[in-house]
Amino acid sequence: TQLLEQSPQFLSIQEGENLTVYCNSSSVFSSLQWYRQEPGEGPVLLVTVVTGGEVKKLKRLTFQFGDARKDSSLHITAAQPGDTGLYLCAGESGAGSYQLTFGKGTKLSVIP
């Protein structure tokens, strides 16, 4: 069974601060996705990374896929209250498998 460990589990920061969330596994993934989930809603896809070492930027969010494709990080610059939510990483084990393994998530609270 492939596992994705996310850390930290909870994070509470002041508006304007920077933060990094980690997603680690001992398994190799062919692709990795980051989702954000708000209360009462389903997760919403933020980004997909597929190449080892890949870095993608989405406004103030920077996503990195580890060289070995076993880990990923999400960095948020100058966090805003609208960034509050549950951040989930999910890995696809192999091309064509269409199975997604999810981490337990990082619950982020940005305090105005």
Added chain:
Amino acid sequence: GAGVSQSPSNKVTEKGKDVELRCDPISGHTALYWYRQSLGQGLEFLIYFQGNSAPDKSGLPSDRFSAERTGGSVSTLTIQRTQQEDSAVYLCASSLGSGWVEAFFGQGTRLTVV
């Protein structure tokens, strides 16, 4: 509709009763997933449908759980003889079914077994 639609949004049922949860995926998406999200837990895979292939049922926690997908579109997740530990949010997602998996989720059905 433009997105994945799930119904009902909330369901309260008595222990021992059967429930049916419905998912209407994005038109044209051949892959459909059911996940369960319990408090403080990540998303637990339940079942996966891909086109006309036999579904991957490896995540179903017991034989009380079953799912079907009619005509490659709408899916129904059925839980028989519900137990209190079945209380959770049941999420459905769909994906194009080709290339990398990029799942689009519905808003979920919150099931409470009392």
